[in-house]
Amino acid sequence: MFTASRPSALDRLDVFIGRWLTEGETVATAEAPSVRILASDVYEWGPGGRFIMHPAYGRIGEQDVGGLEVIGYDPATDQFRTYFFDHTGNVITETLTCREDTWMWQATQHRCSGTFNDNGRTLTAHHEQSQDGQHWAPSMIVTLRRID
Numbered sequence: 001m002f003t004a005s006r007p008s009a010l011d012r013l014d015v016f017i018g019r020w021l022t023e024g025e026t027v028a029t030a031e032a033p034s035v036r037i038l039a040s041d042v043y044e045w046g047p048g049g050r051f052i053m054h055p056a057y058g059r060i061g062e063q064d065v066g067g068l069e070v071i072g073y074d075p076a077t078d079q080f081r082t083y084f085f086d087h088t089g090n091v092i093t094e095t096l097t098c099r100e101d102t103w104m105w106q107a108t109q110h111r112c113s114g115t116f117n118d119n120g121r122t123l124t125a126h127h128e129q130s131q132d133g134q135h136w137a138p139s140m141i142v143t144l145r146r147i148d
Helices: 008-016
Strands: 018-026 036-045 051-060 063-074 079-086 091-099 102-106 110-117 122-129 137-146
Touching: 008 051, 008 063, 018 051, 036 137, 091 110
Parallel strands: none
Antiparallel strands: 018 036, 018 137, 036 051, 051 063, 063 079, 079 091, 091 102, 102 110, 110 122, 122 137
16 A cells, blocks of 8 residues: 555554544543533544555534644654644644553653553543643543544
């Protein structure tokens, strides 16, 4: 399907490919109660198979949310990089690493640890936020279930 010159490291991202139903909730804080999260996520290879396109649409509580994540690989640094363009116009850049079945997205003020279970049919993701990049607090927990 893809050319021989395609970096083999990209094959590790195959675990994401598919359509997912996402459910979970935010973590309550002193300022806000926990609210339900319901979304759909699609991960598919872009043209040439060198990056993944990941549109996501849903609701957090009563708020409509969504965006587009693009996941690629930088052979010079041997790292996966993500770029998330959200519904408000923000762009978040993260590194993406993997150890066994656990993937870690890491940005300056946001990080997420996601673990695949059920033979790759579910992904449980724990999101955290930080104001200073050193003190982290849970922000939401979601479970993605593969629906195709």
